[in-house]
Amino acid sequence: MRYFDYAATCPIDDTALNIYHDVSRDYFGNTESLHDEGTKAGTLLEHCREILADAIGVESEGLYFTSGGTESNHLGIHSLAKAGRGKHIISSQAEHSSVHHALEMIEKEGFEVTKIPFTKDGFVDMDDLEKAIRKDTVLVTVQMMNGEIGTFQPIEEISSICRKNGIYFHSDCVQALGKLDMKAYTPLLDSFSLSSHKIYGPKGAGAVYLSPSVPLPSEVRYGSHEKGIRSGTVNLPGVAAFTAASQENIHQLCKHQEHFRHLRNLFRHTLLPVQDRIKIVGKTAAESTIIGMLVPGMEGQWTMLEANRRGCAISTGSACSIHQQTPSKTLLAMGYSEEEAKTFIRISFGKHTTADDVTALGGCLKEVIDAHHYVTRVKV
Template identity: 50%
Template structure:
């Protein structure tokens, strides 16, 4: 039985990916930039992985750059694309991953202007407001595809239409959508996008950035010798081989996995009915994004998380990259929650490998926590669902 419900934070490595990692580490250990046969052997594997990932994404392999993960990919894209343009203005949102926000802050410190487009109560970008923020000097719009805290899917095609009117570039953090939702229909809309290995059951420390080869840009660090000069540092060949293996499997099994996730989410929401007067599901929808955000009425989200951990269950209070300091995801206030409601937030994220038994287990855990709080609050009777 699986008690782990934090797959949006990281996934265990897939067995096929692990086997690919071990084989590459043992047999393809050369530096891909070395000119001897051992280095060439590693370079051939790296080239194969690049072509495989490009084929999965239906993009030109010349635009695929392997990185250490989503954070580095976002940094390289934003720095490169902003400085490729002639303007001084960038647009992003409060829903973004901390790597995008921190890159935007860095640009502001250098004198660039950054605007934040508001969100609707459904957690999606207000495209009309985006249009109002666009300017002649807007170089880049950076909007994630799927939010990592509440699982909302952004209208990338409509955002592209606005960008085209103003001649702006469009970057998207696709870390939480790759392998979970179909990307090929939105990829033609993007000038660049980011991927991460460990979100699709690959190893940590690997990821990818795609930048359309038609876009001319300067790398963040000059004079690099790896990845066509786009990033510095010896390439993680075993990690990339395992990432590519996991990515290929996730795309090959995409429809089967989507169906399973949708089924699990329906089961979860149905089983949650017993305590629906104690919880609010944030931006509720049953789609293939394996994320559900919940506000626990009157309870501190971190307390609920720790109580669940005491019972052997693992979930989070949002992205590990931005909530570890006792805060809460900024998207919660952006979609209209007040601070008290936001502090009651927990995030559960699912896996296609989980079962109905797992779902009932986590719901029973939440019921126990609600009931325990009711008892601690000196209520005379325990709720009817308490076991």
């Protein structure tokens, strides 16, 4: 099977896997325990915190390890919302499902949420965002890199607007880590989320950054771990493996970006024979690992299954929402109809993807599209 669903999850790196095994065996103590085994584990945890913080350009005291991107988004959004005095939050319509769920939960606590649409190019509509700001707006939350079409949002501009208006800014950076130079953007954020398995680390680990400059109220520090930010024993093997995977892939960023540019160009070339029967969605950066496509007249689920039957694993969108059988939130945010959105498929490359893989995928999709059009003509 040729794998093109790296935006959903990545295979674990050998280095990360070995570290996970070694730490599980040699650092089994609870990081909060006061005996020697606990102290040894706690020392390793703080070492990982410092390494990861340095790699992404933040203060280690604001970095907290979590179970993954979903928990990180919930903690970031909840903490910043409670840190301010207002009750109004602005988000985009195209956020990851974990952000939507976090916002639904906080609405039950009396907050009001305004969701901004995307432009046809796949970016948050900045005019609408500025118009949505109110005196009681406390937080803006916008994903850095869209997980369905790969567009990189205007983080600098959003941050500038937030700073000017005294509004906190949280960003879901799960898809961005390892694809962009995080050090260029983390100083612009008050909070952001990361996930291990999107960067060749193990599942069940992640991190949230909460800027030490944000005065967090005592009510958000209700846990017994990670300085009260969360409860539950820290997954130290996962944290260590996540840290190693992040460090390795950040160091290889330029190499990977060039690799992804080559794969994107090659993929577009392979689709030339059917270019009149597909549509690439959004204006994505050349080094983006994600390509969103519409195949008019063909449901995305059917296209995915036919590709799978031919040995290519692709997706119809976020792995956290596809089983709900709902159209892509990103496509709807861009103004596409539900029927159009149902024809959506997502291709996402990884560092293990080869030129041969991409050529094979192009041939696979051409075969699927040609077969569908042949059957359609026969029925007519």
